Amino acid sequence: MEILQNIPITIDRQVLFAQAHIRPESEDDRILSELIAAIEPGIRPKAIYQRAYIDGKDEQGVTIAGKRFTSAVLSVNLAQIERVFPFIATCGVEVEELTRPHTDLLHQYVLDLLKEQVLRAAIAHLLDCVRTRHAPGQIAIMNPGSLADWPLTEQRPLFALFGDVKRLIGVELTDSFLMSPVKSVSGIIFPTHASFENCQLCPREVCPNRRAPYNQTLAEEKYHLSM
Numbered sequence: 344m345e346i347l348q349n350i351p352i353t354i355d356r357q358v359l360f361a362q363a364h365i366r367p368e369s370e371d372d373r374i375l376s377e378l379i380a381a382i383e384p385g386i387r388p389k390a391i392y393q394r395a396y397i398d399g400k401d402e403q404g405v406t407i408a409g410k411r412f413t414s415a416v417l418s419v420n421l422a423q424i425e426r427v428f429p430f431i432a433t434c435g436v437e438v439e440e441l442t443r444p445h446t447d448l449l450h451q452y453v454l455d456l457l458k459e460q461v462l463r464a465a466i467a468h469l470l471d472c473v474r475t476r477h478a479p480g481q482i483a484i485m486n487p488g489s490l491a492d493w494p495l496t497e498q499r500p501l502f503a504l505f506g507d508v509k510r511l512i513g514v515e516l517t518d519s520f521l522m523s524p525v526k527s528v529s530g531i532i533f534p535t536h537a538s539f540e541n542c543q544l545c546p547r548e549v550c551p552n553r554r555a556p557y558n559q560t561l562a563e564e565k566y567h568l569s570m
């Protein structure tokens with residue numbers, strides 16, 4: 344098990360302010376610039392991952408390091424491989440605490456974007472570490488809760504792989520299987536020959552985060568999903 348704590352992070356204010364439509368030299372620009380400058384030194388993104396081996400597979404799911412995961416899509420994606428990298432990444436409890444007192448709606452929105460930026464940096468660092476240390480070749484990621492086939496309840500076995508995740512990196516699983524801090528993400532990184540995105544199998548019509556078009560043929564023919 345690897346814990347990644349010293350993750351380099353530089354907040355890109357220009358990107359944040361452009362996303363929030365904050366005009367340069369405006370009062371909001373000044374206030375938020377000061378706020379971010381005060382918060383930035385305390386930000387501590389973190390990630391945890393492990394190299395794990397698949398113990399068993401069937402059409403309904405896979406067993407990884409003794410934990411059962413029920414997902415036909417995961418089973419298809421892991422059919423030809425034995426080694427995977429379960430992970431949890433987070434913006435960190437520190438930035439959550441530092442941003443909590445700010446109740447102004449615009450400030451909250453910008454600070455939420457900031458935490459997303461921090462989380463993306465944590466994920467990028469995690470992927471770099473996996474690539475550098477384990478040379479898995481081309482990789483893809485599945486996340487519990489992204490598809491109906493692999494629901495959010497599957498966070499339970501994923502967290503169980505790591506033990507006391509709150510003590511290790513500060514991330515808690517709530518009763519509804521969401522994570523706290525909210526800007527956290529969990530999943531399984533796996534080697535693949537064919538590129539894969541959860542979004543290819545997700546028919547949701549309006550999603551601002553879509554990374555690939557929905558592919559009904561792929562969903563039906565390779566993954567045997569009926570919508």
Ligand code: SF4
Binds near residue numbers: 490545547551553
């Ligand atoms: S389209 Fe949106 S909701 Fe569907 S898997 Fe992609 S990011 Fe998630």
